Amino acid sequence: MLVQPKPLAEQVEQVLRRRLREGVYSAGSRIPSESELAAEFGVSRATVRTVLAKLAVHGLLLRRQGDGTYVNARVQQANAHWGSLWDFNSLIENNGYTPTIQEVAREVRPATEEEALALAIAPGEGLFSIHRLFLADAQPVILAHNVFPLSLFRVPVEQIDGSLHIRRLLQRYAAREVAFTITTVHATHLPEKVASWLCRQPEEVMLSLQVVFYSKDDEPLTLGHSFFDDRVLRLRLVQAW
Amino acid sequence: MLVQPKPLAEQVEQVLRRRLREGVYSAGSRIPSESELAAEFGVSRATVRTVLAKLAVHGLLLRRQGDGTYVNARVQQANAHWGSLWDFNSLIENNGYTPTIQEVAREVRPATEEEALALAIAPGEGLFSIHRLFLADAQPVILAHNVFPLSLFRVPVEQIDGSLHIRRLLQRYAAREVAFTITTVHATHLPEKVASWLCRQPEEVMLSLQVVFYSKDDEPLTLGHSFFDDRVLRLRLVQAW
DNA sequence: TAGTGGTCTAGACCACCCG
DNA sequence: GGGTGGTCTAGACCACTAG
Numbered sequence: 233m234l235v236q237p238k239p240l241a242e243q244v245e246q247v248l249r250r251r252l253r254e255g256v257y258s259a260g261s262r263i264p265s266e267s268e269l270a271a272e273f274g275v276s277r278a279t280v281r282t283v284l285a286k287l288a289v290h291g292l293l294l295r296r297q298g299d300g301t302y303v304n305a306r307v308q309q310a311n312a313h314w315g316s317l318w319d320f321n322s323l324i325e326n327n328g329y330t331p332t333i334q335e336v337a338r339e340v341r342p343a344t345e346e347e348a349l350a351l352a353i354a355p356g357e358g359l360f361s362i363h364r365l366f367l368a369d370a371q372p373v374i375l376a377h378n379v380f381p382l383s384l385f386r387v388p389v390e391q392i393d394g395s396l397h398i399r400r401l402l403q404r405y406a407a408r409e410v411a412f413t414i415t416t417v418h419a420t421h422l423p424e425k426v427a428s429w430l431c432r433q434p435e436e437v438m439l440s441l442q443v444v445f446y447s448k449d450d451e452p453l454t455l456g457h458s459f460f461d462d463r464v465l466r467l468r469l470v471q472a473w
Numbered sequence: 474m475l476v477q478p479k480p481l482a483e484q485v486e487q488v489l490r491r492r493l494r495e496g497v498y499s500a501g502s503r504i505p506s507e508s509e510l511a512a513e514f515g516v517s518r519a520t521v522r523t524v525l526a527k528l529a530v531h532g533l534l535l536r537r538q539g540d541g542t543y544v545n546a547r548v549q550q551a552n553a554h555w556g557s558l559w560d561f562n563s564l565i566e567n568n569g570y571t572p573t574i575q576e577v578a579r580e581v582r583p584a585t586e587e588e589a590l591a592l593a594i595a596p597g598e599g600l601f602s603i604h605r606l607f608l609a610d611a612q613p614v615i616l617a618h619n620v621f622p623l624s625l626f627r628v629p630v631e632q633i634d635g636s637l638h639i640r641r642l643l644q645r646y647a648a649r650e651v652a653f654t655i656t657t658v659h660a661t662h663l664p665e666k667v668a669s670w671l672c673r674q675p676e677e678v679m680l681s682l683q684v685v686f687y688s689k690d691d692e693p694l695t696l697g698h699s700f701f702d703d704r705v706l707r708l709r710l711v712q713a714w
Numbered sequence: 715t716a717g718t719g720g721t722c723t724a725g726a727c728c729a730c731c732c733g
Numbered sequence: 734g735g736g737t738g739g740t741c742t743a744g745a746c747c748a749c750t751a752g
Contacts, residue, residue, distance in 0.1 A: 239721060260691075265737060276723045281738085289530065291653055296689060297738045298730030304653075306691055312655045317712060412532055412545075412713035414553045418703050419660035419680045437678050439660045448537055450501075450547055462659050469558060472653035480740065506718060517742045522719085538719045539749030 240275050245283045247273075252292055252303060260305035263293070290314040291470030312468040317415040318443050320366050320374050320458070321397055327465050329368030335394030336375075336429060337363040340382060350444055351381055351452045358382035360389050365429055372430050373465050376458040384408065384453065398445060402453055411448035415441055426459050439467060481516050486524045488514075493533055493544060501546035504534070531555040532711030553709040558656040559684050561607050561615050561699070562638055568706050570609030576635030577616075577670060578604040581623060591685055592622055592693045599623035601630050606670055613671050614706050617699040625649065625694065639686060643694055652689035656682055667700050680708060 248263075250256075257263045266284065270277045284301060287293045291307040291314060311326040313319075324331035339361050348355040359379045366374035378398065384406040385392070392405055402408045418440045427434040439460040445453040460467065489504075491497075498504045507525065511518045525542060528534045532548040532555060552567040554560075565572035580602050589596040600620045607615035619639065625647040626633070633646055643649045659681045668675040680701040686694040701708065 241721075267737085278724090279722060291655075294652065294689060294691060295738065296731080298732075298736085300737060302691075304691070306687060307653070307655065310655050315712065317710060410714070411535065412548070412711060414532075414548065414551050415710045415712070417658060417680060417708040417710070419678045421678060437660045437662060439658065446547060448535060450535060450543075450545070467658040469656045469658070470653060471556065471558060471656070473651070482740075508718085520741060536719065537750080539717080540751070541718060
C-alpha cells in the first residue's frame with residue numbers, strides 16, 4: 233500500500249491528518265481501530281500506534297481503552313492548536329483567516345548584549361535583523377521581529393526571501409532544522425513604532441511573545457520578538473497527556 | 474530489576490526524571506545509551522525508547538542519531554516548562570519560589586450563560602465556584618478562579634479541600650482524570666477586585682489565562698480564569714518535536 | 715568501523731468497555 | 734465474549750556520527 237521513500241509512520245500521519253482536516257473522519261466520531269488501519273496501510277500495529285499517539289498528544293484524537301479512538305471535536309471547534317506559540321501562519325489560519333507575510337524592514341547590524349546572550353554569540357557579532365508583518369485577510373495582526381546570527385547563512389542576506397516562515401527560511405538558507413522552541417509570554421503596552429505598523433493606537437494593551445528557536449544541537453537559531461493583537465486573534469493552546 | 478504494580482515505562486520515567494532533577498545526569502551531558510538503560514532496568518529497548526521519546530517531547534532531553542541522548546541544558550537553565558499553562562505550582566517552582574495555595578472565597582451558585590457554554594451544561598445549573606491565591610514565597614502572584622459543575626462531586630462541597638491543585642482535587646472529589654486542557658491567553662487590565670487580592674494597583678497590565686480542563690470522555694471538568702503577575706513570574710514554555 | 719539512535723515487524727498478553 | 738486500546742518483548746535492519 234505504501235512504498236518507502238519517507239518513513240512509513242510519517243506517511244500514515246499525513247494521510248490521517250488530511251482525513252481529519254477534510255472531515256473524512258468527522259468531529260466526535262470514532263475512527264477505525266488500530267488493526268483496521270494497520271491492515272489498510274499494510275503496516276504493523278506498532279507503526280499505527282506511534283502515529284495515533286502523536287496525534288493524541290497534539291490534541292487531535294482522544295483514545296479510550298476498550299472503546300476506540302475518537303476525533304477530538306472540542307479542540308477542533310475551539311480552533312485550538314499545538315504550535316500556536318511559534319507558528320503564526322497556523323495561528324491565523326486557525327482563527328479563520330488567510331495569512332500573508334509582509335516584510336517591512338531588514339538590516340545587518342551588530343548584536344546587542346541581550347541578543348548576544350540569547351543567541352550564545354559574542355556581543356557585537358553580526359546579525360541579520362528582519363521586521364515582518366503578518367496579515368489576516370489583509371488586516372495587520374502580528375508584528376514579528378527576528379534576529380539571526382549572520383554566520384548561520386550560506387548565502388548573501390540579500391538573497392533571503394522575507395516572506396517565508398521561520399522554519400522554512402532556516403531550512404533553505406541555513407540548512408538547519410528546528411528541534412525545539414522556548415517561548416516567554418508577556419502583557420505589555422504597545423510601543424509607538426509598532427503601533428503604526430499595526431495601525432493601532434500606541435499604549436494599547438497587547439500580548440508580546442519572545443521566542444527562541446533551537447537546533448537539535450542546542451544551537452540558538454533565531455530570537456523573535458512579536459506583538460500580537462489579541463482582540464482579533466485568539467492565542468489558544470492545547471496540551472494533552 | 475523492576476516489579477510490576479505500575480507499568481514498567483512509568484517506573485522508568487520516574488527514575489529518569491529524578492536523576493535529571495537531582496543532577497545525576499548533569500546539564501548538557503550525555504546519558505547512558507538505550508541498550509545500557511534497558512539492561513540496567515531489565516526491560517526491553519522499546520520500553521526505554523517510549524520513555525525517552527516522552528521526555529524529549531517535554532524538552533528535558535535532546536536525542537541525536539548516531540551520537541547519543543543529552544540533557545537539555547538550555548531548557549533547564551531557562552526554567553522553561555511544558556505544563557506552565559495550567560500547573561501554577563510548577564510554574565512558581567520553576568521560577569525559583571516555594572508555592573502555596575490559599576483559598577480566599579467559595580460559593581455555590583447558578584451558572585451564567587458563558588459558564589454553561591464552556592462547561593457544556595444548562596444555564597442556571599449549580600456550580601461550585603472557588604477563588605484561590607497562589608503565593609510565591611508568601612508573595613501573592615496569581616489569582617485563580619475556578620468553577621465546577623456541582624453534579625461532578627460525590628461529596629458535599631463543604632468537604633472539599635481548597636488548597637489542592639486542580640488535578641488532585643478532581644481525582645479525589647470527582648473521580649475524574651484530566652486528559653487535556655485548552656488555554657486562551659490574553660493581555661488585560663487588572664480588575665479592581667483582583668488588584669486588591671494581589672496587592673497591586675487597579676488597571677495595571679497583566680496576563681490573563683482562561684483554561685478549561687477536559688476528561689478523556691471530552692467532558693468539561695472545570696473552567697478557570699486567572700490573573701498573572703508577569704513581573705514576578707515568567708510564563709515560559711517549551712515545545713519540542 | 716563500532717556504537718548510537720531511528721524504523722519496523724510479529725506476536726503475546728493484559729485491562730477495559732460494550733452489547 | 735469479542736473487540737478495543739495498553740503494555741511489553743525480541744529481534745532485525747537502517748541512518749547517522751564519531752574517532
